[in-house]
Amino acid sequence: MPVNPIDLRRVHVFEKATDDDLKLLVQRAIERSIEEGEFFFFQGDPATYLYILISGRAKLMQTSKAGQQVNLRTINEWQLFGALGAVREQATYPATAQALESSTALAIESSFLHEMMQTRPQLSFGLMQLMTGYIQEMQARYRELATEKVEQRIARALLRLVATMGVRVEGNAVELTFTRQQLAEISGTTLFTVSRVLSDWEKQAIVETGREKVRILKPHDLVQIAEGLNKKDG
Amino acid sequence: MPVNPIDLRRVHVFEKATDDDLKLLVQRAIERSIEEGEFFFFQGDPATYLYILISGRAKLMQTSKAGQQVNLRTINEWQLFGALGAVREQATYPATAQALESSTALAIESSFLHEMMQTRPQLSFGLMQLMTGYIQEMQARYRELATEKVEQRIARALLRLVATMGVRVEGNAVELTFTRQQLAEISGTTLFTVSRVLSDWEKQAIVETGREKVRILKPHDLVQIAEGLNKKDG
């Protein structure tokens, strides 16, 4: 199923690109579809391609020498990933990209984008904005991990997920589809703790939970918790 | 004391800039000197200027709404900081920059660099490389904080500091000048824990400690600890 070049505008980096440039990109792109659990690339691979997810969902994760893993972020449709290779020659991916469900992505040669950026400052600025966004998010998450308690971090993780991929259901409720395990990885804890915290919140009618499902009833209360203004003393 | 434009080449971002460009930058730059403990800018201020530290040492830190602080990185001579404003219009600094000792920096208007980058792709790439470096470091530190024990993190922090600002003293020893408190902030723990760990290492003759001073005798052992290959079972 061919991609319409215009759709690439939905990618922030290409927002201000000309129609011709978009067409060029699509012509050069290879479509790659993979199944749930498979990988787009591994940490350490030469960063030959950058990817644009056009359907499905994926996660970026990092592994240490000792084999411990950490989730960096979740990738949704029309998000760019694996783009660091366009900056440095002979770079390798600093993270692994794994599909959370069957997914399709456009693969574009890093060197091609690099070339285009030589003559298109807008493109460079787009990519830089993407990067500054990452930097700020990583800084914020680092601070959270360093200074906040699990409950706060889980609350924050949920709020972030609501913003990027929440589905509005009846009433004001917003629903998320995630296993406890995934939620735990995202917020840097264990599935046991996530389970306990969610049970707790359910008793307070802040959320409703189900198998692979969290429905948020009172987002405002979550914000309170995330900010550390926990009213356990009420 | 005027800055020689050529010296700007020591800043990675300007490595490939022309002599004329460097001259332009210096002409546009304002020199700012501040005392230990004072601030170059605060988190949330409009990011009007970007800075190049030309003498002294500073730290970048982030504060949450609840007032909790975290160190992001230490800035040494000829490092750029506060540059995110050159990318986004009307950006605000995402962190606070405080001098660790009396320091002098060149301040350049963000908009000026932005303008220069419009016609100088090399400059954009330089800045992007700087950013990818941050991203990777933040990702690595995030993973460390999430998966590693304090002892490992302190070891890593020391090794990082050795690489960027270690001073070789007699023998193979390398000396660092830091209070326990600073070391604690960098590695995300408390000064008490740092003190205990250092005492422990001193017993094993891995380091020698003193007031505001850590001398590393066996860097290799520190690497072992950082990698989690702790031989407590020896």
Added chain:
DNA sequence: CGAACAATTGATCCTCATCAAACCTTGTGG
């Protein structure tokens, strides 16, 4: 010398990770 700051050390407590066991939910095949 004394004040201010840095570091050490011990005692205690709290948060979470870990492990084990049982319970739900969903889908599949006989």
Added chain:
DNA sequence: CCACAAGGTTTGATGAGGATCAATTGTTCG
């Protein structure tokens, strides 16, 4: 349509790792 398997979830018991607090001991400098 039931039974069973597989994966997801809950809950309890336990323990380790550090944070926190308090008291003392260096160290430096005016």
